[in-house]
Amino acid sequence: xxxxxxxxxxxxxxxxxxxxxxxxxxxxxxxxxxxxxxxxxxxxxxxxxxxxxxxxxxxxxxxxxxxxxxxxxxxxxxxxxxxxxxxxxxxxxxxxxxxxxxxxxxxxxx
Amino acid sequence: xxxxxxxxxxxxxxxxxxxxxxxxxxxxxxxxxxxxxxxxxxxxxxxxxxxxxxxxxxxxxxxxxxxxxxxxxxxxxxxxxxxxxxxxxxxxxxxxxxxxxxxxxxxxxxxxxxxxxxxxxxxxx
Numbered sequence: 001x002x003x004x005x006x007x008x009x010x011x012x013x014x015x016x017x018x019x020x021x022x023x024x025x026x027x028x029x030x031x032x033x034x035x036x037x038x039x040x041x042x043x044x045x046x047x048x049x050x051x052x053x054x055x056x057x058x059x060x061x062x063x064x065x066x067x068x069x070x071x072x073x074x075x076x077x078x079x080x081x082x083x084x085x086x087x088x089x090x091x092x093x094x095x096x097x098x099x100x101x102x103x104x105x106x107x108x109x110x
Numbered sequence: 111x112x113x114x115x116x117x118x119x120x121x122x123x124x125x126x127x128x129x130x131x132x133x134x135x136x137x138x139x140x141x142x143x144x145x146x147x148x149x150x151x152x153x154x155x156x157x158x159x160x161x162x163x164x165x166x167x168x169x170x171x172x173x174x175x176x177x178x179x180x181x182x183x184x185x186x187x188x189x190x191x192x193x194x195x196x197x198x199x200x201x202x203x204x205x206x207x208x209x210x211x212x213x214x215x216x217x218x219x220x221x222x223x224x225x226x227x228x229x230x231x232x233x234x235x
Contacts, residue, residue, distance in 0.1 A: 002155065033220065035220075035221045035222070037222075043227070044212055044225040044226065044227055044228055045156065045212075045222075045225060046225075047221065047222065047223055050220065050221040050223075051220065051221070056223070088155065088156055090156075090222070092219075096179065097176075097179065098158055098176070098177075098178045098179065099146075099148075099158035100158070101155055101156040101157065101158065102155070103155045104155045104156070
């Protein structure tokens with residue numbers, strides 16, 4: 001069981017805005033920055049958001065990250081069919097002394 | 111930068127799994143890069159395994175390794191600067207170790223910015 005809790009699934013229609021949450025604790029999200037990854041079936045995860053809310057070059061501004069206390073969120077606006085896949089949050093955990101990933105959220109575009 | 115994993119695709123229970131991550135387009139040492147192994151069992155989530163700072167990096171001139179506590183007794187990660195590659199061995203494997211194994215890089219230890227395509231390791235007799 002992951003120390004970072006994500007909803008197992010999320011869905012939306014094209015054009016909608018969806019958010020995916022990642023709930024942790026003071027030893028991980030509460031004290032370190034959060035990264036978000038998008039993974040398509042059979043491929044490696046791709047960096048989407050780093051340092052809580054920064055987008056790597058090439059990632060559209062439809063994707064945004066935020067953090068408050070021990071929870072983080074990924075928001076996707078203007079939902080597109082290409083956005084389907086699995087989304088993971090990741091953060092270093094000071095208590096466990098290692099990197100932790102959320103359990104993943106499967107996003108479906110209806 | 112490209113990372114390419116390779117190694118034993120099928121391993122018998124109780125034996126040792128060995129993987130290599132060949133890095134091209136950049137050096138594994140120098141700067142502030144750490145190199146990681148992360149795995150993903152079929153249909154499940156991601157699990158971080160270990161990292162290595164090769165010798166010659168900015169913050170760890172002599173190198174540094176770090177392991178997930180629950181795997182520490184079975185895992186070894188190493189860096190070969192002459193071959194520009196990272197290696198992983200995992201001993202006493204069981205079916206629970208069946209997974210796609212990825213190598214990945216962090217800069218400044220903050221974010222996995224480059225990943226390999228992954229290699230599937232199956233533990234079965």
